[in-house]
Amino acid sequence: MTVAAINVAHDVSRCRRYHLGMGRWEPNARGRLMQAAFALYGERGFEQTTVAEIAERAGLTERTFFRHFADKREVLFAGAQALQELLVSTVADAPASLAPVEAVAAGLEAVGAFIQEGGELAHERQAIIAASAELRERELIKLASLAAALAEALRRRGVAEPAASLTAEAGIAVFKVAFERYVEETNEQDLPSLIRDSLEELQVLTAAR
Amino acid sequence: MTVAAINVAHDVSRCRRYHLGMGRWEPNARGRLMQAAFALYGERGFEQTTVAEIAERAGLTERTFFRHFADKREVLFAGAQALQELLVSTVADAPASLAPVEAVAAGLEAVGAFIQEGGELAHERQAIIAASAELRERELIKLASLAAALAEALRRRGVAEPAASLTAEAGIAVFKVAFERYVEETNEQDLPSLIRDSLEELQVLTAAR
Numbered sequence: 001m002t003v004a005a006i007n008v009a010h011d012v013s014r015c016r017r018y019h020l021g022m023g024r025w026e027p028n029a030r031g032r033l034m035q036a037a038f039a040l041y042g043e044r045g046f047e048q049t050t051v052a053e054i055a056e057r058a059g060l061t062e063r064t065f066f067r068h069f070a071d072k073r074e075v076l077f078a079g080a081q082a083l084q085e086l087l088v089s090t091v092a093d094a095p096a097s098l099a100p101v102e103a104v105a106a107g108l109e110a111v112g113a114f115i116q117e118g119g120e121l122a123h124e125r126q127a128i129i130a131a132s133a134e135l136r137e138r139e140l141i142k143l144a145s146l147a148a149a150l151a152e153a154l155r156r157r158g159v160a161e162p163a164a165s166l167t168a169e170a171g172i173a174v175f176k177v178a179f180e181r182y183v184e185e186t187n188e189q190d191l192p193s194l195i196r197d198s199l200e201e202l203q204v205l206t207a208a209r
Numbered sequence: 210m211t212v213a214a215i216n217v218a219h220d221v222s223r224c225r226r227y228h229l230g231m232g233r234w235e236p237n238a239r240g241r242l243m244q245a246a247f248a249l250y251g252e253r254g255f256e257q258t259t260v261a262e263i264a265e266r267a268g269l270t271e272r273t274f275f276r277h278f279a280d281k282r283e284v285l286f287a288g289a290q291a292l293q294e295l296l297v298s299t300v301a302d303a304p305a306s307l308a309p310v311e312a313v314a315a316g317l318e319a320v321g322a323f324i325q326e327g328g329e330l331a332h333e334r335q336a337i338i339a340a341s342a343e344l345r346e347r348e349l350i351k352l353a354s355l356a357a358a359l360a361e362a363l364r365r366r367g368v369a370e371p372a373a374s375l376t377a378e379a380g381i382a383v384f385k386v387a388f389e390r391y392v393e394e395t396n397e398q399d400l401p402s403l404i405r406d407s408l409e410e411l412q413v414l415t416a417a418r
Contacts (some may be wrong), residue, residue: 001326137349141346162407164382166386169383173375173379201372202379202415205310206379
């Protein structure tokens with residue numbers, strides 16, 4: 001109970017930055033819905049939580065929920081589009097002199113810093129996703145779409161195929177492994193530096209032929 | 210009609226190697242069901258095909274279908290377990306002196322050769338999967354499970370984390386890009402050599418920092 005109460009208190013501030021202000025009559029409805037959903041998913045599990053329960057916990061109606069999210073799953077993936085835009089724009093804005101892998105590194109480190117800013121949110125979200133096969137699958141699909149967007153950003157920098165897809169897929173592989181290390185209990189490194197380390201390690205590993 | 214007829218004729222021989230001999234009373238039921246399913250998915254699309262239609266085309270009952278496959282989707286992914294076992298056993302059997310990335314390369318090239326042996330089957334399967342969001346998602350999940358099995362095979366060779374996961378994820382990224390090149394209409398290279406080329410290109414790309 002204490003832990004849950006602390007989580008809820010943390011969520012209030014954390015969810016605020018996701019607030020898109022869709023209606024003045026319900027201040028921060030989006031943030032309140034996210035906070036309620038994360039708390040319930042953590043307490044009962046994702047499958048056992050209904051949209052009605054999320055709305056009730058947030059003191060809002062189901063109708064309001066569906067104005068903000070397509071379904072209860074999308075509460076967990078609402079940030080994916082913002083992450084993708086951050087990744088793509090960082091790669092696009094990187095100096096033209098940077099090698100493709102360096103542009104990708106810059107993009108992934110920006111994403112890492114953004115996730116890091118969210119504090120414990122990433123860890124809570126990861127625990128919820130790890131507990132559900134459906135959510136793990138959705139996460140894979142979001143990562144694949146991140147890889148496709150990254151490859152497209154590289155092609156727009158003039159990187160030819162298959163170099164663009166290879167660099168993008170390898171970059172997402174690095175991100176995935178770095179993120180797994182980040183959410184581990186024992187880890188104390190920040191996410192951008194884990195991404196940098198993993199990329200350097202990949203370089204050493206592929207060179208060892 | 211001519212193309213479909215040729216495909217069906219090809220499928221008969223191709224599907225034979227998937228036959229697991231689950232019942233003497235229906236010779237090659239599994240192969241006949243696969244052949245019928247691939248033909249119908251190609252003609253009508255995956256979503257528009259029912260299990261009843263597959264069974265009818267194969268001259269078998271729905272009950273027989275469900276003795277061989279959990280559902281119509283699994284017809285397309287029945288080979289995944291065999292591929293995974295081939296990958297894992299090749300990595301396990303690679304000389305201890307090989308660097309992790311070389312052991313992964315050996316495993317992926319063995320998988321590539323196996324797919325290559327199936328002739329046009331990989332191309333047909335890819336076209337069916339590309340046309341369906343549900344199947345594309347299932348393919349991503351199978352690739353993720355391939356990456357996890359590969360990482361485990363590396364750990365059993367004594368490779369520590371995160372090197373094992375990084376090498377495995379990068380290996381699957383290489384495989385994915387090589388396979389996409391392989392099924393492209395214009396490609397004339399064989400799959401194992403595309404895998405080798407992609408791995409070498411990744412090495413060059415990650416070194417360019």
